[in-house]
């Protein structure tokens with residue numbers, strides 16, 4: 001019997017319930033359908049991730065079938081071609097992903113083809129977690145406490161053992177999808193930083209648990225040091241699953257291989273990932289509307305010049321520019337700096353968070369609709385559990401605190417490399433001699449600030465006040 005497995009955000013063999021189930025039934029046809037609407041950096045990642053999956057499957061005599069088109073129609077055609085008796089998949093929790101799964105299930109039922117879906121992406125199904133009143137949680141801490149009380153370390157699923165495929169149906173070629181950038185090729189910095197695919201994910205996870213997790217809690221805010229797992233793109237493409245991270249961290253804490261403070265702090269971040277998806281399932285409008293309706297009348301401003309300066313890392317605030325340039329060069333930005341840059345765009349420039357979200361969507365290799373949406377709304381102040389609006393990040397103090405010696409700034413904004421530590425977060429305050437010694441002419445080699453911090457802060461607070469009274 002042939003079972004079709006529709007792969008989406010689950011590009012792995014280990015602990016992959018849909019693949020595991022299909023393999024236990026007999027012959028398997030795994031299919032990946034071209035995803036519309038990803039950002040450029042994600043397409044780069046996808047190309048390499050699919051290449052890696054093709055190789056792993058081919059080692060067991062199984063071909064990954066690539067097709068383009070509307071999923072229900074593509075899968076119906078494949079059922080005919082392979083004479084498959086069933087289609088299975090792992091669930092995707094975005095509004096689009098849920099709609100596609102629901103439509104497919106209905107069509108398959110109508111066509112008398114069996115179907116089954118699984119959870120490979122979350123620790124717990126969002127619909128299972130409700131408060132005492134039977135409503136969704138709107139605050140992270142009680143949500144996560146409740147999740148932890150429900151979590152059960154179920155064993156992880158081994159790699160499936162496949163039967164060699166007997167049919168020889170057609171697949172599109174990955175190269176014909178043209179996922180890699182050519183002119184210009186902006187991905188050279190990506191190659192140096194990342195190894196997409198399941199093996200790369202497992203390697204990173206192993207290194208993190210062996211070395212890095214022991215300094216996670218205190219180190220995770222220092223952008224120049226690699227003190228976090230760097231697993232986000234691997235998680236976004238499902239090359240590794242959260243159950244493995246939870247299960248193995250939990251075990252390592254119990255056996256005292258890692259201390260509970262660092263281990264639990266890391267698990268809480270996996271909790272934030274879980275919470276972002278949970279919010280999107282229960283409140284799908286948050287993709288483009290504020291979670292907190294008080295922000296419906298917020299007077300966002302349309303200023304293409306400020307937006308372009310932010311995108312290009314030319315705001316005149318070194319920590320902001322360093323972050324934006326790290327993002328462009330590598331497809332990644334450190335979490336602390338994501339918060340600083342997002343706060344700058346939404347509060348200092350009063351630019352709508354959806355503009356920032358769209359830029360991140362295009363440029364991040366870990367672009368993830370749930371994490372991106374929830375995080376942007378959180379920083380903008382309109383999200384679930386967001387910090388109070390008046391806590392506006394000061395980019396100078398943030399830089400002084402988390403990049404004391406300016407090492408992160410010197411790496412990504414090389415024109416400031418020779419500037420004294422005292423001024424590296426505020427070059428406009430440097431005396432002419434210091435600037436000259438560092439070889440900088442402000443306004444020529446490096447921009448003057450595009451907005452004044454104090455003034456921008458006052459304007460943002462006034463806008464917030466006014467929007468509340470509308």
Ligand SMILES: Cc1cc2nc3c(=O)[nH]c(=O)nc-3n(C[C@H](O)[C@H](O)[C@H](O)COP(=O)(O)OP(=O)(O)OC[C@H]3O[C@@H](n4cnc5c(N)ncnc54)[C@H](O)[C@@H]3O)c2cc1C
Pocket residue numbers: 220228229230231232233235236269270272273274276333334335336338339342360364366367368369371372373375376379
């Ligand atoms: C404005 C903004 C936009 C963001 N956009 C994305 C995005 O598109 N995709 C994305 O994966 N993360 C996003 N994040 C969250 C976070 O910055 C990244 O997940 C993290 O920096 C990835 O590095 P890491 O894997 O080393 O994280 P670690 O610290 O090792 O954390 C482990 C995992 O936990 C999850 N995680 C960590 N922090 C958060 C968080 N705040 N919210 C939700 N999940 C989290 C991620 O899956 C991460 O890989 C965004 C944050 C901000 C402030």
